Amino acid sequence: MQLRPILSSLRHHKLTAFLLILQTAFTCAIVINALPMIAYRIERTSTPSGVDEDCLSLAYVSGIQKNVNQQAQHATDLDALRRIPGVESVAVIGSGMPFKGGENSYGICPSASAMQEAMSAQSFDKTDCQHPDVYNGSPGFLQVMGLHLVQGSDFAEGDYSTGDVPTAILTRSLAAKLYPGESALGKTMFQGKTQIRVIGIIDDVLRPMLRDAGQDHLVMLWPQLPDDTGSTYLLRSAPGDRERILNEAKAVLVKINPNRLVPEAYQRTFAAVRHKYFQRDVTMISLLIASGLGLLFVTALGITGLANFWVQQRRRTIGIRRAIGATRGNILRYFQAENFLIVSFGIVLGILLAFALNLTLMNFYELPRLPLYYLPMGAVMLWLLGQLAVLGPALRAAAVPPVVATRSV
């Protein structure tokens, strides 16, 4: 295919061709920048939590009187909840849980000297101490959550109390952070004035809120019994039973003590907890995809519209070319090549714009540098779009009969 005639014909339509190039470039720049944002958010929303998500439901009940013996109430509730058919196990848990949001963190130090250092500096930064989140609950809460012990042992029944804890279990990540290069098992940690012995290590579990990648799994488990006026019961069952069990749990809890609030919004499966946590990301994903598709659609409209116009304008020229021996294929390919050329210019300009846009966005938001492999992706997308948009007008051009050349307009 000869490009020279195409170029010289485009020179007669400098302004329109330039506008088309500009539009392709804008679309290309925006789409290339939107792609990694979509990818990042999809990756974020599929972060595994480390608990048995499909089997868990949470029932929340809040007391309205003070001076209630919470422990006795918990025992009664747990006993009744356990009897609901389909409930495999149940525990009352503290406020921490993956994707529940909020923060329930404590400063903890691997040694007495690190504790001293942090105390005198009045800050945990730049010391060996960490600020992990704490998950706690009634006996057996590890099994209900589905956490896997990889070293050491579970808490003993006698470890559980409402006060300071003697022992803790750490995630692998936290253990590695506190005691790099050695086994954390059996070590004594310092939290304020209390000393806590590490008796076990579990596989990583997420914190209630996502942080930086290095901070996401800093969690320790405490054998501390929840003692607040509001209690969250974590129920384990087969995935299909969860909705029914939540309904029955609500009825059971109200029956045991009607002087309590069981807010509808807080009786939910773990899937619902996860869904709520990522709602904004899901919105953003759909918005980004919708506006990306919208842009491509509008660009395709522009290409089709202009190509149509050019075909009509050049009917006589096409007729003449056909009359002196050009085949339908020649005409078709001419328009396809012309589109390819315009879109290619647009892509080159678009890639430059994409970098500029990325740099600007990086100033305003914590965005990473644009990964290079999105460039060919965006380019291929626009080439395909251009060819698709020009196909109709090009076919119509190819259908122009040679006899047009002999007619006056």
Next chain:
Amino acid sequence: MFAYYLDLAWHSLKRSPILTALMVLAIGLGIGASMTMITVLHVMSDDPLPERSGMLYYPHIDPLPKDYPSQSEWGNAADNMTWPDAMALLHARKAEHQAAMAGGSLLAWPARQGELPFSADGRYTTADFFSMFGVPLERGGAWSSFDDQAKARVVVLSHTLAAKLFDNEEALGRSVRLGDNFYRVIGVSKDWAPQPMFYADPSAKGGFGKIDQFFIPLDTAADLKLDSSNDFTGWKGGGNTGSNVDGEYKDPSTSWLQVWVQLKDAAQVRDYQQFLYNYSAQQHALGRFERSPDLTQLYPMMDWVSHLNLVPGDVKLQSWLALGFLLVCMTNIVALLLAKFLRRSGEVSVRRAMGARRSDIFLQFGIESLLIGSFGGVLGIAIAELGLWSIRQRPDQYAKVAQMNFSMLLLTVLMAIVASALAGLLPAWRASRVAPALQLKTQ
């Protein structure tokens, strides 16, 4: 002449309905998407109290230790005030009005026996709150600073909460149980919900869609150790963040309160700045403040609102996306209009040959672009309303207030017309350059 061009434009648009529809659709989509986001940004950073915002100020002093991080993930601890500082500012009475406040959530017990209580949001504050912010009172009145000192067990209820608790019966003078205590209802306010809730804790993020249902004297709340929903940040002993524990309320190294003052003119503002500086310098001299008194600031209300940075990053990003979308749509329309106008070069040269000036041609095509823009604007309103409706379905707090008002409606149409006029500028100019003779010759 205008009517004639309008008629010409109408005929021209009718001749190529598909192309016209495409252009109207493109403008409508671009304007609709942009207006959706502009409306969201507007309601999130709008002036919540237009008639008073010019007089309200947020004093800012920095009691933090030298090495304490000024800006953490959780915000700046000095954005809130400690109890002793707040009380010192209140008792100095250097402003027209001054009030300290904090948010709280309590269980509200309906008057009828046997009904279960429900959770209600409210505010613990001092007497001047009502006159300073102009809270409209329906019945009864606010409490006095004497009640503040006496730690009186009194409450002002919102209209909605009063109606809910007392079954639409008279609430004034009756006793109501909030949390574990009883209060005497001394006033009922109209439902008053400035958006954003500028006076709330910075961590409340503008409190969009929320409304204060009750008001209790701050001293009473402190006396009864009521739970507060404010952020408590202490900087003695490692800097723990969390909710209040006994004793933290009045702790000189725990910040949690908001203080607002009303100042009547520039002189008073200057005096107040001086007063804040002197107070900080004095605390500095006493050794309580480690940082320089130069850090004190007096934020005008709207400056404080922008300091709170209420617009989430996602929403900003969406707005940029919408503007980018509009840009592409505009380029698209410029190209299509150019093609459309140039296709009519023959018509233009005839008109030119018959004596039409370049400006006439320019005007003719300009009016055609404006007509397209007006249609696009109407479509844009529909699309923006649809976009806002879908935003209101989101669970985010700000989503609930995403509404278009009349001025935004007007702005939409205006924007569409300006956009189409801009888009039509180049094509109309290009068409007006068509030479009269040349076109006729080739025909």
